[in-house]
Amino acid sequence: MNQYRTEYPNQLHQLSVSVSKNLYVTRAGILKYQKKKMEVNLNRLKDSNRTHLIHYLIRDHTSGLFYAEISTSEDVRNIDDFLYRAWCHKDDYSFQGIPEFLSIPKTVQAYCPDILKDLDSYEIDIIEPKNGFHGGIGDTKNIEDILKLLHVEKHISEAYSVPQQACETNDKRQLRGTSFTKLEQWKKHVGQIRLPN
Known part of the structure; x- marks a missing residue:
């Protein structure tokens, strides 16, 4: 699969793990916003003195x-466990099922060098992001915008539900070039769903 032309849901999933450039957490657990972007990424995370916000998105x-x-960054999630939760059946999320192909950015592979070996049991073909860009950048920005608007200066524990709220809002958006919402399109074309054991 050299191009990202997909025909049905769960054919290709795009993984994104990134460090927020503007949001961080104080020692007291308060979410803070900094206008000037922080020079931090997954590989520099351990060298930082701050507690950074990390986004996991598929x-x-x-x-x-x-x-x-x-x-x-004080409570880093295991990426394999994140993928398992993403692909399992969930009563409160529509997204579920193991894909045929998974796009993993090189930055994530470098951060989690065992990820390819750990994914062997899922029988997924791994591909690199097209042109080096990974999917989910816009979705991550939407989550950051909600956090910045509603949760800055509050305890981080109040922010953990924001990704689910963003997913639910996204499900109801109309899919470009169709008359269906994203969730309707997914349900209509998904076919058999392969769940993890």
């Missing part, structure tokens, strides 16, 4: 549905 390429979580 997006279905065909429908645009996604599943997301946030954590802090």
Whole structure:
């Protein structure tokens, strides 16, 4: 699969794990916003003195549905566990099912060098993001905008539900070039859903 032309949901999922450039957490657990972008990424995270906000997001390429979580650099999530939660059946999320293909950015592979080996049991073909860009950038920005608007200066524990709210809002958006919402498109075309054991 050299191009990202997909025909049905769960054919290709795009993984994104990124560090917020503007949001961080104080020692007291308060979410803060900094206008000037911080020079931090996954590989420089351990060298930082701040507690950074980390975004975990996986997006279905065909429908645009996604599943997301946030954590802090003090409580880094295991990416394999995140993927398992994303692909499992969930009563409160539409997104579920193991894809045929998974796009993993090189930055994530460098940050989690065992990820390819750990994913062997899922029987997924791994591909690199087209042109080096990973999916979910816009979705991550939407989550950051909600956090900035509603949760800055509040305890981080109040922000953990924001990714789910963003997913639910995204599900109801009309899919470009169709008369369907993203969730309707996903349900209509998903076919058999393969769940993790």
